[in-house]
Amino acid sequence: MTQSSSASTAMSSKSDRLTLIAISALAYIIAVGLHEHLGHTLACFVLGSHPTEIGAFYVNCDYSGMSDLYIRLVALAGPVVSLLIGIAGFLILHRVPPRTSTFYYFVWLLSSLGFMSATGYLLFSGITGVGDFGISRDGLLYQAAPEWLWRAGLTIAGIVSYFLTVRISVREIDQRIGGMGRPRIRYARHLALTSYLTGAVVSIAVGLLNPHGLVIVALSAAASSLGASSGLLWMMQLLNRNQQVPMPGLIIERSWGWILLGSIITIVYALVLGPTLRP
Numbered sequence: 001m002t003q004s005s006s007a008s009t010a011m012s013s014k015s016d017r018l019t020l021i022a023i024s025a026l027a028y029i030i031a032v033g034l035h036e037h038l039g040h041t042l043a044c045f046v047l048g049s050h051p052t053e054i055g056a057f058y059v060n061c062d063y064s065g066m067s068d069l070y071i072r073l074v075a076l077a078g079p080v081v082s083l084l085i086g087i088a089g090f091l092i093l094h095r096v097p098p099r100t101s102t103f104y105y106f107v108w109l110l111s112s113l114g115f116m117s118a119t120g121y122l123l124f125s126g127i128t129g130v131g132d133f134g135i136s137r138d139g140l141l142y143q144a145a146p147e148w149l150w151r152a153g154l155t156i157a158g159i160v161s162y163f164l165t166v167r168i169s170v171r172e173i174d175q176r177i178g179g180m181g182r183p184r185i186r187y188a189r190h191l192a193l194t195s196y197l198t199g200a201v202v203s204i205a206v207g208l209l210n211p212h213g214l215v216i217v218a219l220s221a222a223a224s225s226l227g228a229s230s231g232l233l234w235m236m237q238l239l240n241r242n243q244q245v246p247m248p249g250l251i252i253e254r255s256w257g258w259i260l261l262g263s264i265i266t267i268v269y270a271l272v273l274g275p276t277l278r279p
Contacts, residue, residue: 015252021198022105022262023252028199029206029269030223031113032057033075034085035078043077052158054148056206056273061138068142075140079121086116088164092158099249102258105220108173113229115165120228123158126151131217133146166231170238178249181241188236191252196232199225202266216238 004109036059044051044061048072053060063071077257089111096104125133133154135142135147144150200222207221 014248015045015191019102019258020105020194020252022259023102024109024195024198024262025266026193026258026262027106027109027113028202028225028229029266031085031110031117032203032271033273034114035082035117035224038235039081040074045073047073049074052277053278054273054274055210055216055220055278056269057203057210057224058216060235063138071138072140072142075134075138078132079118081259082114082121083118086111086118087116089179090172098176099279102252102255104176105173105191105250105252107259108169108176111172112165112169112231113199115169116162116231117224117228118166119158119161121158122154123162124223124227126154126156126158131223162231166235167238169231172237172244173250174239174246176250177239178245178247178251180244184245184249185209185236185239185241188239191250192232192236196229199229206266206270206274209270211276 036057037054039053040059040061041054043107044059047066049062049064049070050065052062055144061071061074063186066074087109092107093104093111096107098104121132125131125135125139128134129139129147129151130136131139135141135144135150141150141154173188177188203221203225204217209218210216210221
């Protein structure tokens with residue numbers, strides 16, 4: 001084993017995997033919960049209607065009697081909330097002291113998920129035609145013509161904005177990953193990959209509880225975890241390889257508080273909203 005590999009392995013072993021999994025699950029659940037319910041559900045109520053179904057990864061609003069503008073605003077509310085999560089989170093990061101590594105990583109992950117969700121929906125809706133920015137009845141661009149031009153524009157905007165938000169996320173965490181060169185890249189990839197896999201497993205497991213079958217898992221649960229947050233799989237390659245950050249840097253220590261909080265919130269969210277509420 002090379003010296004750089006040994007350093008990377010040592011750094012990874014210092015971070016507690018159980019705590020990392022717990023805060024990753026918590027970040028994913030909060031990100032999707034705020035998008036769906038502080039965004040779509042609240043907008044549905046505020047604009048004079050009510051949801052007929054409230055699930056973990058979707059909200060069906062009663063659009064009867066609502067104007068086209070209000071329907072579009074309900075669709076837009078989710079991405080707007082996700083974008084605000086990203087902005088607010090990165091503003092908070094600048095005030096987080098260096099010693100609070102676990103809290104820093106949680107806020108960074110939640111903020112990154114918010115940004116990637118908001119911009120990822122542009123790409124998703126451009127390619128598929130459905131989703132918050134889609135051309136379906138519940139999408140922002142319903143009846144937009146010519147359809148191909150709008151979808152092409154969404155796709156391009158999604159690619160560009162997604163890459164830009166990934167770069168912003170990388171810049172924020174670059175100053176906290178200890179070491180230099182390949183070891184810090186490997187360690188950062190270890191953190192991000194663990195978070196991604198945790199989010200994927202949790203999202204799909206919760207999604208499987210829905211009463212509508214695999215279509216919700218494919219279009220909502222899997223798309224929001226595997227698709228929207230896929231930047232976690234490759235973003236750490238963009239870290240500055242020449243930058244040296246004093247060790248130990250960002251180390252996730254064992255915290256039973258975070259483990260219990262992440263477990264409780266995830267389980268409650270799954271049991272309450274996974275099977276879907278019908279108000």
